[in-house]
Amino acid sequence: MRDSMRLKPLHLLIMALLAALALTTMSVRANTDQLYQLSGMATHQTHFQHALTAAQQRYAQQLPRNVYESLVRQSNQRFAPQSMTDRAQARLALSLDEASHRQAVNFYQSELGRRIVAIETQATSAASVATMQRGIPQMDVSTERLNTLRQLSVSLPALELGVEVSMSLANLATQSANDLLGGLFEVPGNMVDNRRDTLRGQMQPDLPNTLAYVYRDLTDAQLQQYLEWVQSDAGKNTSRAMELAAKDALNP
Template identity: 55%
Template sequence: MTRLLLRATCGALFAGLLGLATSALADTSQLYRASGMETHQAHFQQALEKARSRYAAQLPAAVAENLVRKSNERFEPDRMHARAMASLAVNLSDEQLNGAREFYRSELGEAVVAAETRATSPAEVRRMQNGLPPIALSAEREATLRRLGQQLPALDMGEEVSLALASLATQSANDMLGGLLTIPEGFANQRRGSIRAQMEPNLPQTLAYVYRDLTDAQLNAYADWSETDSGQAFFRASSAAARDALNP
């Protein structure tokens, strides 16, 4: 009787823990989709595929094949999604996760995600690389964009993507050189400060372009949320999730 009771208790406890884990995973998955992170990952894969095509056309066949094989291993989509969601789950408390999910399910959150996911689409990235159209800003809107820029992890994520791709190229080059000449693995990481310095001056106009369809009231409300505990925690967690997704 005692053994049966113990087994039943253990079984109930295990079922309860499994239920909590499943619920937490579902909550994280919902935030991952609602915040646009899933779409950003898809856009990254599209950009990566275009880069692979360029490698195939510009590099010797053996080098291009090695680089493509390495990129397939490192940036496999399902594993990237899994690493990103696991990172979110670890770095957000239940309260912070729920606060972020509530924001991104709101009308304002949906408008923000529409603007941000449009900005990372291959077509829009190509358009921005060709030069941003000048946008006249009121002093108030410019100040709001600067507030937002201080919270958003845009520069951090830009660095991580650039460094991950540079690190992949370094690793592939070392494999092809066969030890005759080795490029230090930390070589790409030495460029971190210079990459940020190149991107930072363009941030205000980039944000003005990305959020051009948001009204002043919407932009101000987004900046306000970015300064809350939930907003700051989510941006920190999303930056860590991008880093973990890109660097297995």
């Protein structure tokens, strides 16, 4: 009996491997938590929740009560803050290699990184979004700075994330009506893709001027330094991982 209950070497090995895996997973999650906070992603998510609430309130004046109640119930479930955080962090952990992760943390802990995060999170706040929706002035910048901004507009995931957030908020009413009325309001997939392409086409030409406005308080040297980070291997990996993380957060 005692022999049958005794842990054999294979059992001990399996337990050791499981323990090591658990510790590794905890370490990755802790590191991901740090990057999620440092990069401003947590703040951006909070700002998205504010935008979601505002969108729900607008629909309250436009939709029948039963459709509106379905919209609120489903959107609150789909965009539950903790679930969004969990999906985003899981994708970050999967998509970002250790070396890129380490360099990303170093960048966001630097003086420039902290400045960038402050600027970008301010830009997604409700007050800033409302201001920009009223119209961004045409920024007067040098040819050199405009070239830097154009490169940033290509390198940063700002366009795709802007499209993704817009689509998520715009589709709330359609999805709720479709679920409530048994497919009567169902939108074919190609129409959704066309809307996505239309949004992208509308936003893309204005993106360099939008970035000129958002980063207006950075010096030319700081803006160039930011571009160098974004275009580095670690910067590219980080931007791509964050784009995927944001898309996973918005699309359970």
